[in-house]
Amino acid sequence: MKKRVVALCTIAALAMGSMSVTALADDAEKITISMWHTWPEGNGGTAAAFAKTMEQVQEKFPEVEFVMDAVADSGDSYKTKLKTAAAGNELPDIFYTWGGGFSETWVDAGKVLCLDDYTSDETKDKFISGSDAFFTYDEKLYGYPLRTNVGVLYCNKAMFDEAGIEIPTTFDELLDAVKAFNEQGTVPFALGGKNPADIAWWTDQLTQRTAGADYVNQILNGEATYDTEADLQAAELFKELVDAGAFDAGAASTSRDEAYTLFASGLYPMYFCGSWYCANVMDSEVKDDVIVVNFPAVDGAAGAATEFLGGADQTFMINSEVENPEKVVEVYAYMCETLSENVFLGGAGLPAWKTDVDVSQIENTLLVSVYDLYKDCSGINLWWDNALLAEQATEHLDTASKLFLGNITPEEYVSMNTEIMQ
Amino acid sequence: MNKMLSNKKAITLFILPELIIFLFVVVSSIVMSFHYSLYSWDGISEKIFVGLGNYKSLFIGNTDGFLKAVINPLILAAMSLVIQLVLALVLAIILARGIKGEAFFRTAFFIPVLFSSVVMGQLWSMIYNPNYGLLNAILSKLGILQTKIAWLGNMDTALICVFIAMIWKYVGYYMLLLYSSIKRIPADVFEAAEIDGATRLQVATKVIIPLSLPTIKTTVVMIVIGALKAFDTIYVLTNGGPDHATEVTSTLMYTTIFKKNLYGYGSSMAIFIVVECLIFTILLNKWKPTQYTY
Numbered sequence: 001m002k003k004r005v006v007a008l009c010t011i012a013a014l015a016m017g018s019m020s021v022t023a024l025a026d027d028a029e030k031i032t033i034s035m036w037h038t039w040p041e042g043n044g045g046t047a048a049a050f051a052k053t054m055e056q057v058q059e060k061f062p063e064v065e066f067v068m069d070a071v072a073d074s075g076d077s078y079k080t081k082l083k084t085a086a087a088g089n090e091l092p093d094i095f096y097t098w099g100g101g102f103s104e105t106w107v108d109a110g111k112v113l114c115l116d117d118y119t120s121d122e123t124k125d126k127f128i129s130g131s132d133a134f135f136t137y138d139e140k141l142y143g144y145p146l147r148t149n150v151g152v153l154y155c156n157k158a159m160f161d162e163a164g165i166e167i168p169t170t171f172d173e174l175l176d177a178v179k180a181f182n183e184q185g186t187v188p189f190a191l192g193g194k195n196p197a198d199i200a201w202w203t204d205q206l207t208q209r210t211a212g213a214d215y216v217n218q219i220l221n222g223e224a225t226y227d228t229e230a231d232l233q234a235a236e237l238f239k240e241l242v243d244a245g246a247f248d249a250g251a252a253s254t255s256r257d258e259a260y261t262l263f264a265s266g267l268y269p270m271y272f273c274g275s276w277y278c279a280n281v282m283d284s285e286v287k288d289d290v291i292v293v294n295f296p297a298v299d300g301a302a303g304a305a306t307e308f309l310g311g312a313d314q315t316f317m318i319n320s321e322v323e324n325p326e327k328v329v330e331v332y333a334y335m336c337e338t339l340s341e342n343v344f345l346g347g348a349g350l351p352a353w354k355t356d357v358d359v360s361q362i363e364n365t366l367l368v369s370v371y372d373l374y375k376d377c378s379g380i381n382l383w384w385d386n387a388l389l390a391e392q393a394t395e396h397l398d399t400a401s402k403l404f405l406g407n408i409t410p411e412e413y414v415s416m417n418t419e420i421m422q
Numbered sequence: 423m424n425k426m427l428s429n430k431k432a433i434t435l436f437i438l439p440e441l442i443i444f445l446f447v448v449v450s451s452i453v454m455s456f457h458y459s460l461y462s463w464d465g466i467s468e469k470i471f472v473g474l475g476n477y478k479s480l481f482i483g484n485t486d487g488f489l490k491a492v493i494n495p496l497i498l499a500a501m502s503l504v505i506q507l508v509l510a511l512v513l514a515i516i517l518a519r520g521i522k523g524e525a526f527f528r529t530a531f532f533i534p535v536l537f538s539s540v541v542m543g544q545l546w547s548m549i550y551n552p553n554y555g556l557l558n559a560i561l562s563k564l565g566i567l568q569t570k571i572a573w574l575g576n577m578d579t580a581l582i583c584v585f586i587a588m589i590w591k592y593v594g595y596y597m598l599l600l601y602s603s604i605k606r607i608p609a610d611v612f613e614a615a616e617i618d619g620a621t622r623l624q625v626a627t628k629v630i631i632p633l634s635l636p637t638i639k640t641t642v643v644m645i646v647i648g649a650l651k652a653f654d655t656i657y658v659l660t661n662g663g664p665d666h667a668t669e670v671t672s673t674l675m676y677t678t679i680f681k682k683n684l685y686g687y688g689s690s691m692a693i694f695i696v697v698e699c700l701i702f703t704i705l706l707n708k709w710k711p712t713q714y715t716y
Binding site: 083087196394 | 683
């Protein structure tokens with residue numbers, strides 16, 4: 001028995017030995033890069049753009065072998081996975097993530113690679129101006145931008161025409177439209193309120209309109225206090241909309257995916273959402289009926305209708321403990337630039353890198369209209385839940401939920417947020 | 423059998439795998455959580471030792487609704503005890519005493535237990551959906567309801583609706599436990615009761631229930647502990663919302679750790695759940711039902 005075991009072990013050892021020798025010979029030039037992202041194959045426009053990008057990357061860098069792991073990011077599953085991996089020091093080489101407050105702790109903790117040493121000015125010049133702002137911490141760059149997404153108002157023109165209602169351009173017109181739709185028994189807005197962030201899009205967008213993007217950026221950076229008249233006005237306007245029946249009674253239990261589907265089925269005339277949603281609309285039965293417009297302006301307020309929520313908030317970051325950083329950044333840079341273009345071509349977002357794409361090639365005409373609106377952009381704020389630190393963000397979203405449900409007054413909303421934003 | 427039980431090697435061999443898994447998976451997690459609960463930690467940066475500071479924030483001047491998140495599971499436990507136990511017991515007695523289609527009903531009632539909580543959550547969110555949900559449709563057909571109710575979106579109805587979904591799921595499980603315990607009662611006990619002229623109700627209350635008390639006790643412990651650490655169904659249906667109406671300790675813990683990045687503080691909630699479950703288990707074990715033999 002013992003003899004046999006020894007013999008088996010020897011054979012096994014020999015076999016493994018020879019295998020590793022051949023492996024070494026083959027892989028002399030090869031490097032392996034592990035990467036996490038949120039686009040499993042067949043999961044919408046961005047996933048297709050990403051798959052195409054990876055094909056191009058693989059063609060340009062055949063020596064690189066990618067070990068991919070994809071988790072569809074519905075809700076927070078991917079963020080949870082990232083945070084868990086960071087806590088356990090098990091991050092991959094490259095991972096999809098968000099700029100602003102989300103990554104601030106990561107940068108402070110030295111988890112991600114500073115790209116300054118590996119980034120030429122030539123590369124930086126290719127970024128659309130300002131699109132690296134959310135990945136820059138203490139004037140150091142930690143991520144390349146991938147795409148830009150901004151919040152726009154989706155209007156089902158066919159429903160508007162049928163009801164004889166004009167597309168609103170000011171808040172007063174919006175309120176009138178809400179009332180008019182309600183009189184005809186139509187709930188005006190789709191809203192995925194189960195996700196408190198979707199409610200906060202509203203309060204945050206209104207705050208941008210009443211207070212202006214510059215001031216909002218000061219709040220988000222902790223340089224101003226959230227207690228002005230304009231802040232209160234935004235909360236009051238939101239409450240006015242809710243009270244006027246702008247949203248469904250069930251909106252607080254509607255998920256974002258459901259809201260997507262409900263609007264795309266032509267059940268609601270309006271939906272306020274990021275430009276990534278263009279791809280869903282173009283895939284639906286209402287694609288010829290929907291137009292995009294700027295979120296309406298508030299008369300006499302500081303913010304203009306050409307200011308946006310959003311920006312280039314998504315990126316890939318590189319693990320600070322990555323082996324071979326020069327090579328990885330080289331591959332990474334090509335990937336980010338290619339993805340920016342493919343996403344735009346595929347209609348899943350606006351580009352974040354300068355591109356000479358012929359806009360008429362883009363099938364997603366809705367996104368092209370967003371692109372036209374965005375050309376006049378006069379100010380931008382990151383989505384607040386990404387701009388703020390995690391604890392602040394969660395508490396801020398919570399207050400938006402409370403205001404929506406009528407559990408607090410606009411005054412209480414402002415005073416709670418004054419405290420949160422300190 | 424006796425020979426095997428006296429063989430220390432055999433005992434070690436059989437217990438060891440389970441013991442190792444238990445130590446590494448359960449005990450070590452609890453110890454680690456306790457360790458983290460003594461720190462202020464965002465999961466990424468350096469940990470800062472704060473002693474029992476996190477526990478202090480739980481109990482003194484708490485601002486994140488921890489008390490409500492502790493009370494809600496207790497309500498669930500009480501509701502589950504009344505509804506699940508009674509329903510499971512009645513179903514088990516009816517089935518075990520032999521009715522037509524016993525095997526069919528036994529399987530049918532058990533099916534919800536086999537569903538994953540996510541599938542079940544989706545199912546119930548369809549039932550509760552204000553626009554196309556089954557519940558609103560039935561109620562308005564019956565003329566009870568004039569306006570649509572957003573069962574899960576309404577602060578007043580969300581909690582009860584989530585609890586009903588959870589209670590429904592496990593009735594079949596406890597029914598099966600009690601059913602098998604009743605099936606173990608020898609037939610001659612029932613024959614004797616019948617000869618003495620006992621009615622079906624008397625057989626149930628005077629024979630079946632007393633003889634099943636040990637299993638009923640186990641069921642009670644499982645129902646209470648299950649309610650205290652409930653998470654998955656609530657997470658899928660409402661995620662603790664709207665505005666914390668359906669918040670339970672474990673969903674609050676999840677939000678605290680993974681959304682607010684407060685790993686230390688969240689871990690203190692985890693330890694609270696462990697201690698709470700232990701206390702309830704000990705208290706319930708103080709109840710020693712009379713052991714009847716047959």
